[in-house]
Amino acid sequence: MVLWTSLLAIAGLASSARALIRFPCSQLVTERFDPLVTPGVVSPHLHQIIGGNAFNLTMDPSLDLPNLATCTTCRFKENKSNYWTAVMYFKHPNGSYIRVPQIENAFVGLPHGGMTVYYIQPPTNEKVTAFPKGFRMITGDPMRRSRPALDPTSPEAWSLTFRCWESKDFGDPSNSFPPGGGPYDTFELPKKKCPGGIRSNTFFPSCWDGKNTDTPDHSSHVSFMQGTVNPNAGIILMDGACPSTHPVRIPMVFLETVWDTPKFHDVWPTDGSQPLVLSMGDPTGFGHHGDYLFGWEGDALQRAMDNCVDIFGQPETCRDQGGLTLQTDEEMNSCSKSVQVEEVTEGTYLKELPGCNPVQYGPASATLIPDSQCAAVSTTIPLAIATAT
Template sequence: MNWRPLLAFTGLVVPSVHAVIRFGCAQLVTQRFDPLVTPGQVSPHVHQIVGGNAFNITMDPSLDLPNLATCTTCRFKEDKSNYWTAVMYFKHPNGSFIRVPQIPNHYTGAYNGGMTVYYIQPPNFEPVTAFRPGFRMITGNPMLRNYDKIDPESPEAYSVSFRCWETTGFFDQDNMSPPGVGNYDTIHLPKKKCPAGIRANIFFPSCWDGVNLDSRDHKSHVAFMTGTVDSNRGLFFRNGTCPSTHPVRIPLLFYETYWDTRPFNDMWPTDGSQPFVLSMGDPTGYGHHGDYVFGWEGDSLQRAMDNCRDAFGDPSTCASQLTILSDAEINSCTQKPQINERVDGYLDKLPGCNPIQPGPASATMIANCDAVSTTGFSPSRTAAPAEVTAPPAVVTPAV
């Protein structure tokens, strides 16, 4: 695989030096688990999960994921982390729903479904502190149905977006802008047919308080860099400073999911309405979100951040630090769903209790739901494990 064209993909011509590792992850399992928001319970909505096979319904912070996992669906053997997002469905004109398939992104291999994961370093090889064991975080808000209360120039406004691909070529015009900006990206689901599919973009905050590995809302221990966002560059390779409350620069984590909407273009509603909906009943896309649980072996991620300095994200340039797995190896790592329900094929309704809530008001949880997803769960509850802390972060120069 040759991933050298990555800078063309970013559309950036920048004076500073940047580095990134970019790799594909095959599908591990698709089911209603979200061990960050609803630990120990079945999640209200479906997620697609990739990464190490130690993934489970609780993901207790004390678990040693790298040693518990026997395989990973991601390109590097050392990465037993877990990454997950909501699932996209197509609402058929007859009222039924069918899951939209995922396919590999450009130049990432031939794996089953999944997504592309990026760990982006600061400009000019500035020091970056890798995540610590037990670290986890989320980005986005599944209840959002509009951005009326979000500053349009803030990092939050650029953290989730969708690219409507007109063509499939890596070097085509619709792939020349950084994620989240340009003429082909929107902060909501595209309101027109996308001939070559839809790519979802999800950015996480890149500043850490240096102490807490998690927080009650799974967000407060991290923060986006301060300042407004350049509308031509977005968050990818963005220069900036961390706030004083979150002074430690961590890798900028970024997900891409390539949803193959092409099979549904001939079934587009005759009234022109947007037919795609995310698994929590969101037809807008504003509620898209991502979850992350760190699980890299030992100091492998720190080594990669210190030594893998390819601006194009080609995993082969990191082979001296990390072990590269084949497509066959990552495809063979799977889990059987533990929830006895259908999430694929034509469905009468979205799994769980997820009626379509188009907004613009924020979505609400369905009370007294008889689906297994809400057993013991109420709308007012935020799953809150005890605060988990780490030794103070010591930032050392990259070598």
């Protein structure tokens, strides 16, 4: 959690900031599934998934996720949405790979890994419209291996970053700037040891065309707000305007993932090389991306946006003001799914990354390895698994 007093002061929003909700979600499953980009087949790379247990290989927009899910890994019981991002690996000097564990964020309790989720409103009285049934979107591009050619002052250019914590102390200066802003965040993976670990910051667009719940590229129906970013404040509480093509203000979904990289400092390379790699074979971090699939019950999210007016985002406030139901850590952590792709992805050093993902440094975009050249578990999944619930 950021130091909100500093954040508000930096952003100049102490008197105008409206509201957000902030809550943990423990890990549901780690799997090579991506029902948005590769529905019906095993994804080329590994994802860590949180949220409702209706998550599956194929998720038709017509599905009633809140009723299909019997539990959720998120703090609010009404939130059966799913969120997923790539997994981080550490490359040992001997060339093998091991998953970097995810650990809990500050002030969220004791979830099992997972992420911290934010739904952020603009610091104005502008109406925020909750997502409709069937809504989904992505942010970022897993094939990138260089910083995209965007206006460096635009919100989109600041939407995907990494925070290098200089200490595990919550009061450390490296935790005193908003996520995505300040001198401790980078657009690429940090190129040094981070004594407090690394936090991934994943922002989604906050403007919608008001018509499409999805598009073939899973991104054209949404847009980042417009405006000039304050480098010290980032976009978390930025008062930007939606473009005319996407006039409907939706909650800005933001994910924080904390990676326990100090666990590997004793075997960190001594030649100055950067040993971290994302699961799609990305050692740069520019392929950092995230997926969102809406699944809140009824009008629960709209109630939260209308009534949870706590700038600190504490779940208890939304319980009292928005009528939402809180789960305990034990309830969140007990919700999980069994892995359906029979392959080893974590807990031991691996000869290669799961799937067919050679490390590709760029700066050109990465390329996929054809299935015919892939010795990993097939990316064509049996129908029995594809239709399992």
